[in-house]
Amino acid sequence: MASKELKQFSREDVASHNKQGDLWVIIDSKVYDLSKFAALHPGGLAVLLDPEVAGKDATEIFYSLHRHEVLLKPGYTRLQIGSIKEQSPRINVDIAGKPSKVPYAEPTWLTEGYYSPYYKESHRNLHKAMRELTETLIYPDAQAAEENGKRPSQDVLDRTAALNLHPMRMGPGKHLKGLELIGGVKPEEYDYFHELVVTQELTRIGTRGYADGFLGGMVIGLPPVLNFAQPAVREKVTKEVFSGKKFICLAISEAFAGSDVAGLRCTATRTEDGKHFIINGTKKWITNATFADYFTVGCKTEHGLTVFLVERGPGVETTPIKTSYSPAAGTAYVTFDNVKVPAENMLGPEDGGLFVILSNFNHERWVMCCGSARSQRLIVEECLKWVNQRKVFGKPLVSQPVIRNKLAGMIARVESVQSWLENVTHQMCNMTYKEQSQKLAGQIGFLKMYCTQTAQETARDATQIFGGRAITRTGMGRVIEHYHRTVPFDSLLGGAEDVLGDLGVRQAIKQMPKNVRL
């Protein structure tokens, strides 16, 4: 709009343009000329010619039928020819980049007038910078890629690499040394709460396939390289991955074995000269594999499991798998046929791979909890807005007790999930990596199970609240439809819900003192 001179009109000026071929409306103090557009309007011509709409203030009816984003599409912004004299827009005017004012749309620490023991100035600075970055740079790329199924654009990956976003997603550690971090956070003060902020802001974008496509493979596939690779391999691979130029994925699950890692069938056999391993086997559901250059692969070796870093090359094939979210995630079936891998690409000790794989799970699952907690909150925000603006039987939807009851459940669930997550994050900040592995596997297992159970309840309630709009991919309920369709991913990836709950109980039973009795 910047290049076009906008005129000022009175309501009487607008009222005279109320017929086919000469049709204006007012939406939130802005005047739109729909004369030519009316015949192309996806909602039809007749609704626009209604005497209550043509030449009138259509703000309320417009917002009961469209998301605000419709007006922001370039093709539609140009329909605005002016605004009403001495009036200014009142709807969604101060939201971009700032915390939402909708109750419970932000966690407590971001809500004005509330307190938290966990977050310092540096977390707040990081939060501001991340919100702006995601809304201005990543959001548009995510919306496009979720639809067209392409991986995140190289431009966005390069620009986020230049800001050192990628290493920031790997938690605190030596890999941040000497880097200038987003929000001015000093590498030595970077903790798991900073990482939580980064993950939760990225999740707010609300596109589940893209979210995994946006280097989800790095988040789960690079830690074994950071923690267990030989220095030369580690240096090379982390540099390439953090630059956004090369992609890595974690290849553990198989059609034969998912959560039961010990049942893997992919094999690695040492060559006679001892310098290489030959890998044969398959992997399934591998996030980012479609475009990955590196694969962190769990293999059966002579006396156990061993993890290898495999570079794409002869014998490595990836076939995209169609899942219920976007191909932007790059989910693939991977085959390794006589793939020759140097022995120095072993990650951790030979036959000691189970520990490498298991120690990786805590961080992966915790990241997923950060995401789940934040995406549930996005749904709460969508529902609160909808119940307030949607009218049924002449009253806002929220006047129905059954709807308020659903909202109560959703809000209570999201608040409890976030609080538990913050407690676990606080433990992580105060424990060594080894202590985390020993003490938090059960806690994180339970937390992830609870996150994904509550997420599915919230998806179901939100679908009921939005009705038919929750089953269409475009329009008012598009966020709910997407959430409901993709929410099972969280409950399966990184360990299935039931398996994690069981893990937590088994860990607790192991820690039972021998001498306790009722």
Ligand code: HEM
């Ligand atoms: C600048 C003005 C307008 C634009 C650019 C616009 C654009 C659109 C678009 C893109 C859709 C498809 C659904 C979506 O993506 O949300 C739509 C649907 C619709 N529009 Fe509009 N519209 C405008 C004004 C109006 C007004 C004033 C009315 C008043 C009744 C109206 C009534 C409808 C209806 C009934 C639908 C179908 C909704 C559904 O399927 O649930 N539109 N419009």
